[in-house]
Amino acid sequence: MTVHILFNGDLPELLPLKKRKKNLTVKCVCKRSVKDLIQSLGVPHTEVGEILVNNQKVDSSYVLLGGEKVEVFPVPVPAESHLQPSNNDPPRFICDVHLWKLARRLRLLGFDTWFDQRWDDEELADIAHREKLILLTRDRGLLKRNKVEQGLLIRNTDPEKQVIEILQRLGIGKIVNPFTRCLLCSGILEPAAREDQFFQKKLKPQIPAKVLEWCSEFHFCVSCEKVFWKGSHYKKLTRLIKKYLAV
Numbered sequence: 001m002t003v004h005i006l007f008n009g010d011l012p013e014l015l016p017l018k019k020r021k022k023n024l025t026v027k028c029v030c031k032r033s034v035k036d037l038i039q040s041l042g043v044p045h046t047e048v049g050e051i052l053v054n055n056q057k058v059d060s061s062y063v064l065l066g067g068e069k070v071e072v073f074p075v076p077v078p079a080e081s082h083l084q085p086s087n088n089d090p091p092r093f094i095c096d097v098h099l100w101k102l103a104r105r106l107r108l109l110g111f112d113t114w115f116d117q118r119w120d121d122e123e124l125a126d127i128a129h130r131e132k133l134i135l136l137t138r139d140r141g142l143l144k145r146n147k148v149e150q151g152l153l154i155r156n157t158d159p160e161k162q163v164i165e166i167l168q169r170l171g172i173g174k175i176v177n178p179f180t181r182c183l184l185c186s187g188i189l190e191p192a193a194r195e196d197q198f199f200q201k202k203l204k205p206q207i208p209a210k211v212l213e214w215c216s217e218f219h220f221c222v223s224c225e226k227v228f229w230k231g232s233h234y235k236k237l238t239r240l241i242k243k244y245l246a247v
């Protein structure tokens with residue numbers, strides 16, 4: 001059987017070089033779901049929004065019999081997206097092993113971002129499913145797993161561009177909340193009072209004596225107890241955040 005398939009938006013970029021055109025006629029050997037066909041051409045289901053078969057909107061489990069005209073649209077960005085952000089319910093992420101730089105930058109912007117270099121693909125998919133996290137990866141195979149309900153195939157290789165890519169694709173530039181999460185573990189940051197016993201016992205030993213002389217404002221991570229203060233790196237990070245939000 002053959003199926004005519006039309007990819008819209010930037011989806012043709014995900015097709016193999018030889019098939020990189022909007023209109024394709026694809027040969028299929030047996031009945032298969034439209035989702036299966038789309039993924040076999042290299043487009044993970046997480047990148048796909050609406051699917052039309054013979055001009056009718058269908059579910060991705062729709063079984064093709066042959067001869068249909070299929071039209072595939074990317075996930076709408078961002079207003080009509082199922083990933084639409086709000087301040088009350090900001091998106092939460094999980095990054096694959098290669099995207100640790102991206103994970104730190106998303107935490108800097110205040111987004112809960114899970115990362116552990118020990119997690120393999122199966123664990124990443126399991127955790128993303130269980131915790132309802134958006135899986136960020138450059139690995140299409142990972143996004144093709146059925147368990148992965150929400151994911152983004154990251155197009156850029158440069159971490160700075162990756163951050164901007166995510167802010168733009170999800171439309172979340174307006175709901176950033178910088179310096180509210182730990183860069184190491186994504187835990188929430190809280191202010192630390194110098195007179196508290198907890199500060200004296202757990203936090204003070206982490207702070208260089210010179211910093212204690214001039215700095216009075218400290219925050220700590222409620223999960224890993226790492227201390228943060230507005231040192232020389234603070235200006236650098238502030239500049240970085242401005243750059244992300246200026247685009």
Ligand SMILES: [Zn+2]
Pocket residue numbers: 182183184185186187221222223224225226
């Ligand atoms: Zn932490």
